[in-house]
Amino acid sequence: MIAQTGLSTDDPIVDIGGGASVLIDRLLDRGHSAVTVLDIADAGLAVARKRLGERAALVSWIAQDVTAWQPPKDAFSIWHDRAVFHFLVEDADRVAYVRTLDRGVSVGGYVILAPFALSGPERCSGLPVRRYSAELLQAELGPRYRLIDQKLQTHVTPVGNRQDFIWCLFRKTPTSAAAEP
Ligand SMILES: C[S@@+](CC[C@H](N)C(=O)[O-])C[C@H]1O[C@@H](n2cnc3c(N)ncnc32)[C@H](O)[C@@H]1O
Incomplete structure (x- = not known):
């Protein structure tokens, strides 16, 4: 469905509750350059960061409850x-x-x-x-x-x-x- 949007790999995307999911790896593989992962549990994010190694620096990581989050207005295309x-x-x-x-x-x-x-x-x-x-x-x-x-x-x-x-x-x-x- 991400590909189905037809948006470019520069368009900002956020994965809510991404945790240790490998979606972020796949997005980086495809050249996505503006990716954010939010999760209430930093432990899950830490697993993903460790797995990604140096590539983790390409991602914005947010450890927060999505219901209490104040994202920048209009920040994400996906x-x-x-x-x-x-x-x-x-x-x-x-x-x-x-x-x-x-x-x-x-x-x-x-x-x-x-x-x-x-x-x-x-x-x-x-x-x-x-x-x-x-x-x-x-x-x-x-x-x-x-x-x-x-x-x-x-x-x-x-x-x-x-x-x-x-x-x-x-x-x-x-x-x-x-x-x-
Ligand atoms: C069932 S897992 C799904 C993980 C991933 N999205 C996937 O599909 O593999 C649910 C994830 O949502 C996170 N989560 C649950 N409630 C949340 C909340 N209120 N705000 C942010 N993350 C939350 C959990 O920490 C966990 O990583």
């Missing part, structure tokens, strides 16, 4: 979140998350959200989650975000558990009025 938003089971946390996202994503920018699907597990890492369809995610983001694409993906964990994710690609429109049909 917001990527795999398996983080679904942990926000409290309404206030989701409202804070969307406020942060809306501040950080530029107009015309893209939002990729991949929480557990309605057919996915009820818990993740032992914690309760909220499960989503594209329509439910759309309701969380509001009309300013236009759904471009969605895909159901079954992820098989290293211990063989099946986890259904719903991947959604949204684009931020200039105003909520512009999002109306």
Whole structure:
């Protein structure tokens, strides 16, 4: 979906809750030059930094709770979140998350959200989650975000558990009025 946006490798991208994920390695492999990884747990980020070695210096690392983060306004062209938003089971946390996202994503920018699907597990890492369809995610983001694409993906964990994710690609429109049909 990142490639699907058609944006250039200079466009700023943030991986929310990236932790020790290898997405950042793949982005650097592809020449992305403006990449940020945020995670509430610095331990996860430290694993990624160590793995990347010298290349870690090419990345902005932020150890913070996304719901309390104040990103620079319009700072990112792509917001990527795999398996983080679904942990926000409290309404206030989701409202804070969307406020942060809306501040950080530029107009015309893209939002990729991949929480557990309605057919996915009820818990993740032992914690309760909220499960989503594209329509439910759309309701969380509001009309300013236009759904471009969605895909159901079954992820098989290293211990063989099946986890259904719903991947959604949204684009931020200039105003909520512009999002109306
Ligand atoms: C299930 S892991 C997913 C990691 C990675 N995105 C992936 O797909 O492999 C969830 C990650 O979100 C982080 N996380 C959970 N709540 C968070 C929050 N409120 N703010 C920032 N990161 C959070 C965790 O520390 C963890 O690294």
